[in-house]
Amino acid sequence: MASVNILLYKSKKKADGRYPITLRVIKDRKSTYICIDWVYEKDWDHKTKKVRSSHANYKRLNNLILKKMVEAEDLILERESLKKEYSAEQIITMIKGEGKNVTFFELAKEHIEDLKRERKFNQAGGDSGRINRFKEFLGNKDIGFHEIDEHLLRKLKVYLRSNRGVSERTVMNIFITIRFLFNRAISDGIVDQKYYPFGKGKIRIKLPETVKIGLDESEIYAIEELHLTNGSGIWHTSTSFYK
Template sequence: MATAKIITWSRKDKNGNYPIGIKVSQNGIPAYLFEGNALASRELWDAPKQQVKKAHPQHMRLTNFLSKKLAEINDKILEFETGKKRYTAEDVVNAIKPKPVQVAPLPPKLPLFKEVADNYLQEQKSLGNYDVCKTDTSKLKRFYEFAGEQITFPQITVDFLRRYTIFLRTGRNKNKEGHVPLSERTVTNHLIVIRTMYNRAKTAGLIDNETYPFGGKNKIVIKFGKTEKIGLTESEISQLKQAKFSAQQSHLHHSRNIWLICYMFAGMRITDALLLKWSDFKNGRFYYVMSKNGEPGSLPIPPAVSAILEEYKEDQPAHYLVFPYLKKLTNLDNRYLVRQRVNSVTRIIGKHMKEIMEQLAINKNASPHKARHSFAQRAEEKEIHPKVLQRLYRHESLLTTMGYQSNFSTNKADAAIEAIVGF
């Protein structure tokens, strides 16, 4: 049977006092229960009487406390003995020690949508994706106008997104005068940004699939509607080529030139046109790697292109670029600053092309990207084989090329209408 008695420790604690507590022994193996009480001197303890001497200012309180604790331990020993189970002195002490208060853990913090979005934007900026950073920042700003910045992912339910869609469709396009509502494609692009953040949160393990509001039955399905793609006709492109500009309109002349370069190089994107280098022209051909997908290729140099290039030849052009639009940049290594400047120049060229179209009395949009549409439209009219166009566009899939060209395929439909109603 275990035994218990009150003792004082023979060594001082860190405060210079002697701890006082209870020693429990079972089969010669001890265990101790100390609960923070101590004596300034061992002389204050009466070992035979198992009590604190009267010289201690709180001798009665300490003696009563220790006697009560000793009685609890003896009761616990008797309980163990009555149960006829094997036990140790440590078991007795642990049974008497006060149990720590169990504090309920705080519920996990729900991830804020904005935290994930901010990380995403920072990542895009570090990658140099200026266009993505700019356009998605604008979309997220509109989202926070509706939802607030403290919204969490579980709050973005199907019903919430339906209400947000109505908010977008009845909202004003801030880039246009008057109350012009957002287009369906613009609304879709706003939803895509939210889905992107949701997918990133899922991948990071911040949320599960149960609250995912996109796709499937009774959820938000994102559909990409076809946008109207109209290029310039052969006649309109001829007018553009032949247009003459005064010395005061040199800015229009240069914008027209780069637009024609984009058109005649198989609908080259404006970013690639602005980054054209003289070293890209070798052995009578033009070699470049498409910035969008990294696909290399080469094209013949039409005489009209050669004539335009002659205007820009210099001994040491800035960064060896054909066009001077990026010459103010210190270097071309900072992708973010390059994209920022390209974005600004693209807007300027777009304004210039709008002015040119007004002068030519052509009621069409001739933004830099419309050069690509114009090439595709002419290719469709000339019935160029899709495999040839796939190589020119540098599409990985022929289906991509055929889908793109279908936007400009109207001949058969026109012939069908004529056959049916033309009598």
């Protein structure tokens, strides 16, 4: 469980002598801070952790402090109740409102760059191709996560099957990539859980069974009659067929 606290952060000081009123979130022994406002130390009560009435805007500042405290605690309780992993940095990011304007393809680009840094080049290539199919469907325009709903995804599926002629498995793989990025966006505080378009009663992802097609008798006979150079790659493949 994370902890939330308010303090006057005296390690920083403006040229005019004011210190930042800071909200601190601690999770797994890691602290992250957000500055709420700046005041002189004479206007701060260290015991009550409130702005003194000597400050001209003490009521507004104390209301703002309370609002940020409640917001942080609500975010933590929500994630704890859902048993979702989170960090102090993510809570602060959500309070700041950072990432709210991050678009789908901006996050997708970051995802591909992360895969390349991890040297997962095959996955990066596959995900990049699937993301490009989605972008092509949108006419190469960017989109916010809150705009990706069930109606849009159903239209995407029709487009992929009719215009691009792709298989059901390919459609599902594209949906899996979109779902992964959506989950990352929720975790990063970019979009609210209520906009999630996947799951029960929404878009369900179900991979079709793979159909295995065997060789008939004439095809097996044709393989047996092939004249191949000993030691060649195809010779090794042919000989392993009979093992």
